[in-house]
Amino acid sequence: MTNTQVTLVQIDNYGPWTVTPEPRREADLQTLQSRLYADVSQFVGARDGYVFFTRFDNMIAVTNGLDLDDHRLLQESVGNRYPVSLSLGVAADPDPVEALSEATELVQDAGSAQDRNRREILGGEVAEGTGGEDVGIAHFDVNDATGEYTDELNAFDSFIEIEQAYAELMRYMRTAHRSLSFFVGGDNIIAVCPELGEDAYHDAIAHVEEDVGVALKVGVGSGSSAHAAGMDAKHALEICRAEETRIEFSR
Amino acid sequence: MTNTQVTLVQIDNYGPWTVTPEPRREADLQTLQSRLYADVSQFVGARDGYVFFTRFDNMIAVTNGLDLDDHRLLQESVGNRYPVSLSLGVAADPDPVEALSEATELVQDAGSAQDRNRREILGGEVAEGTGGEDVGIAHFDVNDATGEYTDELNAFDSFIEIEQAYAELMRYMRTAHRSLSFFVGGDNIIAVCPELGEDAYHDAIAHVEEDVGVALKVGVGSGSSAHAAGMDAKHALEICRAEETRIEFSR
Amino acid sequence: MTNTQVTLVQIDNYGPWTVTPEPRREADLQTLQSRLYADVSQFVGARDGYVFFTRFDNMIAVTNGLDLDDHRLLQESVGNRYPVSLSLGVAADPDPVEALSEATELVQDAGSAQDRNRREILGGEVAEGTGGEDVGIAHFDVNDATGEYTDELNAFDSFIEIEQAYAELMRYMRTAHRSLSFFVGGDNIIAVCPELGEDAYHDAIAHVEEDVGVALKVGVGSGSSAHAAGMDAKHALEICRAEETRIEFSR
């Protein structure tokens, strides 16, 4: 059984900051957001977690293996180097959606995302590592995205296809299979999942193909950390590529 | 009449690189992609252009005011500092979709995105600046996103709402109004548009609200560069906020 | 005759900030400083200028070709993305030392580097580009540094040799030849010079060799920008390497 530790990373009072005293240059906001994400990703990634950029002002991370001191250090380090600060909520649960809900509440309960007096909240409890398969990761990509889309359509029309597939998959995996799915660039989507059988993945892929006409394949892995599970999933996806299959589980 | 100059920025042979010789750590790929995007954004933004991260391996930029030497310098500088290289296609047209199509073809004609021998393509022609309103930018956001979603739902369910709105808006603005719309973080979507009247924006907002139940508002600006038009649009959006209107044009 | 435009880049009130309310983590300060330098270097470098990290809280740049609007944009962009702000003084003179003195005074006259009310000063006048040889750059390195030092001594003792050579060269070039010399990493020192003949470089190299026993060689270039002059100097230094000479002028 999985026991996924999820961290909500929320920039404090970011919306108002972006337009105070005047709207700031968009290129600077984009640079700030993407570099902040990169730094959080390096910090968490070096401890075998995953961070997803999501909305950038609200990032979602899988942080099994990071304790509250690690979270505190991340918060301090960002506070030392950026003009904005972070609030962090942490929770663990066999159900990733439930973990995220608890992590979100910890931050929401301390005040609004646009409350200028709510700063650098740090709340929650970390998972006791079981050393077992606490995290499940499914790595999807689009079948022959380069041949079907990138090399054929204009770059926006390719992106529309991928985006429609993502929007549908994220919604379906959330409601039907209690999984959190994130677009991670290219034609890749990574989902944080509870234990699911092959039929669940078959169902999700079929649903997206019927609904928006985009063919996905998926490699599934599990492990004691997001990185361990994710590498398993990547290798399983390589097997899909090599053997032209649509669903592979690691081992 | 607009004359939007669009640049397609494509990482050469990126997909194969990410899994050679073995799949690379996801956190490193995420860091690499987002920092590369940040650098391109700073370079183009300092010349008053906009870059959208799109798929990260394919970024779309509005580059009025940048000439081919500027593009060449960006390419050289990235080549000096990253383990990957960029191909760039540039084209200008009153219709942003047409401009992007031409820019994409310039890159596609030189080889596949996964052709290991296609490197650092630079092609296209830049717009003669007219000094007029060459670029149209519409800046959308979600009405009371913080109160309705961020402070109420868990962070993923908030994101689902925004993502569904984006997926629908991007598709509708592309097909009905020949505009390129990009999610830029938070609850913000920036669209690059030809000259459109208020009815077009009204139509798009109504369509999204009917289709996915998310209420958007929009500020619209125009100018000689993406930055100039975008700042107009941001100021117009501030007026929407202050006066609780849904569509504002600058001036 | 050269006409070097020099910009002093000073972080506002940095010293006090680093210890308020408590001393901040050294690793964060080092990261902040070096990334800020990198960003300033990219901004100025993309306009064919050079920036030297110097003390990091005070950086010195050669900015021929950048006008005051460029400086203002740099200041705004840094202010949007960092927890610290920059003051900038700009001046041009045939004598680089004189240009720097004027640039420094513009900042000093507005208040102390540790005055918490002095923020984002921007002062000075930019050079009228002559299109001629406004900038002179000399690129020094240590003769066979790898064979003599890096591969032989421990890494600190190698560094001592290079550092002693730099400390002596910087002082001597400043007083004897009105040049500003900067260590730029490895075994490289770049000097911003007025027009100097071969005898001046011969004198400086001989002085360092006598005083601290380190053998330097130098390539000298000139051009309308730091980049143009610096590339000339690099190519001249390559000739020194190929032909085992100690001083080469470009062309």
Added chain:
Amino acid sequence: MTNTQVTLVQIDNYGPWTVTPEPRREADLQTLQSRLYADVSQFVGARDGYVFFTRFDNMIAVTNGLDLDDHRLLQESVGNRYPVSLSLGVAADPDPVEALSEATELVQDAGSAQDRNRREILGGEVAEGTGGEDVGIAHFDVNDATGEYTDELNAFDSFIEIEQAYAELMRYMRTAHRSLSFFVGGDNIIAVCPELGEDAYHDAIAHVEEDVGVALKVGVGSGSSAHAAGMDAKHALEICRAEETRIEFSR
């Protein structure tokens, strides 16, 4: 008794890379070097170590608390994100100079810094943490540097004073007191020291004042990591500032 673990971080074959096939833009090299340093500093700093930029192509780190797996991960992550790779040598010894010498030899024995076939060496042994005072840090700065230099002299002449003080201190602390001293920006020098009494610091400060006329003060700390010792030293230096003393030991 201290037991300092030192890591030599050497960029593989960097010198030749910077001029192949042609000399690369200086601004790009500066950006690459300083960002690479920042990344190494964040990685090591998040594990309570210190990294000094030194020559940039050869960085010296105090890495008590980091094991070989941590070093391997740093190497892999840099290899995934930069066009250059790192070799690492690690050693621990009560004498920091001896530790560095051993760390350097591990890298040198595997080949020259300019050997194109020597890549990503990782060698050495890590210290068994004693939980005691394994690291000694002395944090020096220049007495009233802002009042005496920064606000009075031009920015280069201020820098000359600080640089002369650094060059003399680094050499003297190395030979007389077996310490490794590093300029860290502003008017700050951080030394990694074995156990030294107050007389040693008095001697060093007096030596620099006599030799180059610059007055230093110093805070001294010790701890189980560079960060712990360094924070002690920073607090001790704050006491020097408050009480106008020249040498303070923590506690």
